Amino acid sequence: MAPLLQVENLRIELTTRDGVAPVIDDLSFSLNAGETISFVGESGCGKSMTALGIMGLLPEKIGHIASGTINFDGEDLTKASDVRLREIRGNDISMIFQEPMTSLNPVYTIGEQIAEVLRRHQGLGKRAAHDKAIDLLDAVRIPNPKARVSDYPHQMSGGQRQRVMIAIALACEPKILIADEPTTALDVTVQAQIFDLLRDLGEKMGTAIILITHDMGAVAEMAERLIVMYAGRKAEEGPVEQVIDHPRHPYTKGLISCVPHLMGTLTAERPTLTEVRGIVPSIRQFGRDACLFASRCDLVSDKCLEGRPHEIGFENDQHSACWHAEDV
């Protein structure tokens, strides 16, 4: 079966004051129907840009897709017209954002905002859309949906607002849901509820989920496969358990070990955390023909500075773009 979404050699360029920089550089991946895949990396590594590229929402006049294809259900989204993209967005692919505080319109009730999607994409009448909105609020487990449907966003808590966002995103039962750091602004107990909700709804509707996050714990809990992004390039890809057990890219290894995770067995002494020294290179460095992680890497050799590493494959479709992948 052909994958639902197939991205090949995608290159997204951003025009900045210093010239054109490839914020996504030769990215390929595929997503099967009903699968959950996760993008991980620090800020500025191109996770959100990938999502915006798929959605056709790159910042106008600044960002554009320079080359590559995004194949969705047999259709190349890079060549689709604006009108067609508008049909796909919300209907087939939808997105929830990091800030549930700012992504809802404060002057409309949440019921109107959910109903708008249904009226626009599914041609429902006012009454029917309103009723469906109540059903959707119930589906995202907002208590007393009949009364809450006429609430304004400011009357809801952060977790509830994110639930409303999920209701809007899932209103048309899309094939793909892109969740861009959906829980970063929320408390852990609320985060756990949102993850449960996404998992249940994904299973029920068969929605494929692209989860963008920087939290390896969330990845381990939610996703089947993960893609580690670094400086606009794919550093590593593979099944979640396998990558966490044995990462094949020094950056992945650093990302996992630099965070103090809650452990099952607790010891009295606390070892110093492994550091990934330095920071992500500036956008001006992107696109060089070298390993961009070299300046922060312990395994660096001359080879790393001379050419961009090729992907090396391991068992179960784990890939790492590192010259020293075998040694990690």
Place this chain on the structure above:
Amino acid sequence: MSKQEQADLLLKVDHLTVRFAMKRSGWGKKSYLYAVDDVSFEIKRGETLAIVGESGSGKTTTALAVARLVHAHEGIVDLDGKNFLELQGEALRKARAKLQFIFQDPYSSLNPRLRAEAVVREPLDSLDAVPVAERQAIVDRLFTAVGLRPEQQRLFPHQFSGGQRQRIGIARALATQPELIICDEPVSALDVAVQAQILNLLRRLQGEFNLTYLFISHDLGVVQHMCDSVAVMYMGKIVEHADRMSLFTKPLHPYTSALLSAVPSVDKKRREATKRILIPGDPPDPVNPPKGCRFANRCPVAQPQCSQSEPELSEVAAGHKVACHLVDEKAISPL
């Protein structure tokens, strides 16, 4: 308490209460929101106490009140034998040198118009404790201590990355040779890889300068790594207070258990061993807190008595305090 224990104790907070006046609704009495409600804890010299809780639980307000950055309605903050909340004038200025603050957001907590060296030097200038001639040497030493290069002293805050700015914030906090440093979410605004650098730095400095930390965080992984003891807050109250080992391995309050079980983990063993404890709904309205236990409406094991009377924070095992009706001297989790 013996003399020795007294000497070991650096900070002792007793019955601290912070309240904010709410807008009056019609005639009637003024109503108050008790952001911090009768909170007591103590920290030994050289140790780290973490206060954890979700947003709105009052952890940051507690820290601000201890540092006198918000007005405490009631309570005593005993810092090294003196009530910090009652000091006035010169005595207060002197005492402030002993207590410094590291803020959450390194982007807004540095004056954008001062050079990095001036930022670090400012507490020295305003406290006037060391002669002018020695101040530059202290700034130089601090820059090395927090891992910044000497030539970076002349730069402005916007020329630094987030992690470097937090280093400047730490150097500024160290300038007056404080004994207690309050770290209010010092790494939550930073990228994961940079977090590790700052956490390692904080622990190294603690050893070097014999610092005591009051560490505010919502990230339980970070807390587990940093602290010696933990206080868990919920709606302005401490619900559980214990040393690191017992809190993380044997949580007694249902809220603590729920909080711990909600943290996603990369450790497969832990993921399989923990059962997710769901706490549905939201905390009640803080302006009109319920009569009984504040957690009762979300608690999975709540009994009728829980909504009748408020549980006191009491010691159930050595050094382990819990505020829950369902936990007795046997110290068994009600879950």
